[in-house]
Amino acid sequence: MHAMVYRGPYRVRLEEKDRPVIEHPNDAIVRVTRAAICGSDLHLYHGMMPDTRVGMTFGHEFVGVVDEVGPSVRNLAVGDRVMVPFNVFCGSCFFCARGLYANCHNVNPNATAVGGIYGYSHTCGGYDGGQAEFVRVPLADVGPSLVPDWMDDDTAVLLTDALATGYFGAQLGDIVEGDVVVVFGAGPVGLYAAKSAWLMGAGRVIVVDHLEYRLEKARSFAQAETVNFAEHDDIVVFLKRATGHLGADVVIDAVGAEADGNLLQHVTAAKLKLQGGSPVALNWAIDAVRKGGTVSVMGAYGPMFSAVKFGDAMNKGLTLRMNQCPVKRQWPRLFEHIRNGYLNPSDIVTHRIPLEHIAEGYHIFSAKLDGCIKPLIVAN
Structure with a gap:
């Protein structure tokens, strides 16, 4: 597959990378349709985040279509359109039981504070992110939710963080x-x-x-x-x-x-x-x-x-x-506000950038060029 790959501070590029595979029975593989570049991705891009390893794929804001599921996944099926919160969380530990999904104790070896985050260095669990054609989503019965039929991908991806x-x-x-x-x-x-x-x-x-x-x-x-x-x-x-x-x-x-x-x-x-x-x-x-x-x-x-x-x-x-946001906890009320017309999240989107131009997208966003406020990545 094609994926954004980190090669050192201020150096990212699109490369061919092994397509992710099911590693655990509760994994899903998602074909990404929309991703985004977040302001916090710039800390990685600038070499500011400890243990950001060469070869990592960034991106903690993404939505897509389920391409494959592990044998124990019950809540998702191939073909489902899903939104994935940036938190990787187990749903059952002491903290998850209290709605503190960002502080999950079971998904990050360094979980003295934060739990797991997609595409955000090995200090946050080492999970590859969604600025790619495909991404592995662990604990797929817990994190992802179906995108409502009335919601488009541009809106859904903004809800993921x-x-x-x-x-x-x-x-x-x-x-x-x-x-x-x-x-x-x-x-x-x-x-x-x-x-x-x-x-x-x-x-x-x-x-x-x-x-x-x-x-x-x-x-x-x-x-x-x-x-x-x-x-x-x-x-x-x-x-x-x-x-x-x-x-x-x-x-x-x-x-x-x-x-x-x-x-x-x-x-x-x-x-x-x-x-x-x-x-x-x-x-x-x-x-x-x-x-x-x-x-x-x-x-x-x-x-x-x-x-x-x-x-x-x-x-x-x-x-x-x-705290880091427990994303999934916010969704029911936000769905309500969006459907009732009180919020139109995509109003702040200024750029839609093809995945193959992601290096230029990082440059535009980092240098604050062209009035860039929120860039989305069109992956498929």
């Missing part, structure tokens, strides 16, 4: 009617978090970023107020003034380890603003929320070597909530 994660970020904010919500980051997850905040009763939503084309999308898609932090000497002071000098009720950090800059900058956090490996955005969130408020962290963080303002968070009485 970006939309579910943004919605989860708003959920973790415990938003109540009338709350002022600030979202740091106007990438796909931040846009979905801002849109979801309205669905949970927010009275005001403010999105902060530094790229004008993303802020324009926040205005048109999420109907949010926007602030370009590069235009202000101190974004926290600006936000305090904009919220009656109290601060926001809820702040959502949808930035995390921003996939930008070189390795030295990431490790030392020497580059300011929304720098990868730096807690700048998280500290802005702690400073910009009101006393007694809630900070929801959706941005993906790796090791950080500079200080988080934990003392400030403690003294302000903040609630800090965070």
